[in-house]
Amino acid sequence: ILNVEQSPQSLHVQEGDSTNFTCSFPSSNFYALHWYRWETAKSPEALFVMTLNGDEKKKGRISATLNTKEGYSYLYIKGSQPEDSATYLCALVSGYSTLTFGKGTMLLVSP
Amino acid sequence: DVKVTQSSRYLVKRTGEKVFLECVQDMDHENMFWYRQDPGLGLRLIYFSYDVKMKEKGDIPEGYSVSREKKERFSLILESASTNQTSMYLCASSNSKSSYEQYFGPGTRLTVT
Numbered sequence: 125i126l127n128v129e130q131s132p133q134s135l136h137v138q139e140g141d142s143t144n145f146t147c148s149f150p151s152s153n154f155y156a157l158h159w160y161r162w163e164t165a166k167s168p169e170a171l172f173v174m175t176l177n178g179d180e181k182k183k184g185r186i187s188a189t190l191n192t193k194e195g196y197s198y199l200y201i202k203g204s205q206p207e208d209s210a211t212y213l214c215a216l217v218s219g220y221s222t223l224t225f226g227k228g229t230m231l232l233v234s235p
Numbered sequence: 236d237v238k239v240t241q242s243s244r245y246l247v248k249r250t251g252e253k254v255f256l257e258c259v260q261d262m263d264h265e266n267m268f269w270y271r272q273d274p275g276l277g278l279r280l281i282y283f284s285y286d287v288k289m290k291e292k293g294d295i296p297e298g299y300s301v302s303r304e305k306k307e308r309f310s311l312i313l314e315s316a317s318t319n320q321t322s323m324y325l326c327a328s329s330n331s332k333s334s335y336e337q338y339f340g341p342g343t344r345l346t347v348t
Contacts, residue, residue, distance in 0.1 A: 156334040167239075167325070167339040168278075175334055213278065221266050221285065221335040222293070227277035 147214030258326030
């Protein structure tokens with residue numbers, strides 16, 4: 125079983141703060157890395173799919189970077205808003221197209 | 236728009252009952268997955284299927300079985316439900332065209348009493 129670690133486990137910030145989370149994984153077992161956002165009472169939804177070392181993706185105020193050689197990815201949120209409150213999941217794609225998920229970072233943004 | 240549906244949002248069953256959780260996707264995806272989500276443990280893979288009538292065990296298959304008779308439908312079966320199977324169950328599907336991005340259903344919260 126692959127070990128995908130996410131930190132911090134939870135985070136509470138004020139509206140307007142910028143924040144970032146980390147996902148770390150064994151660098152030798154890599155096909156692709158996914159970031160998902162899971163809001164309460166909704167389904168997890170993909171934010172980014174990253175495959176290349178040095179990959180940088182951006183969607184609005186959210187961006188992510190990937191370093192496959194050292195085995196980590198960062199997710200950044202600039203100017204957090206209450207609607208950003210969710211659990212952010214990192215997952216590694218391995219054999220048979222399966223995903224191994226980290227335990228997630230729970231973000232709460234207070235107005 | 237991509238859609239994965241699950242048969243129930245909430246389900247309450249008694250210990251020992253046989254339980255069926257149904258999942259249907261309308262995207263013609265070849266891969267389908269069943270996960271359970273428990274506090275502090277994250278999403279854990281129970282079973283998956285990469286083709287009709289094919290199934291593979293995930294990380295925690297004990298106490299579960301699956302059925303995939305049609306490409307769009309993937310069923311999770313609890314042969315004899317136990318209280319430790321009380322959990323949130325999520326179904327997902329994917330294909331190879333988008334680096335296996337998974338599309339999730341809304342989840343079924345199962346309580347076994």
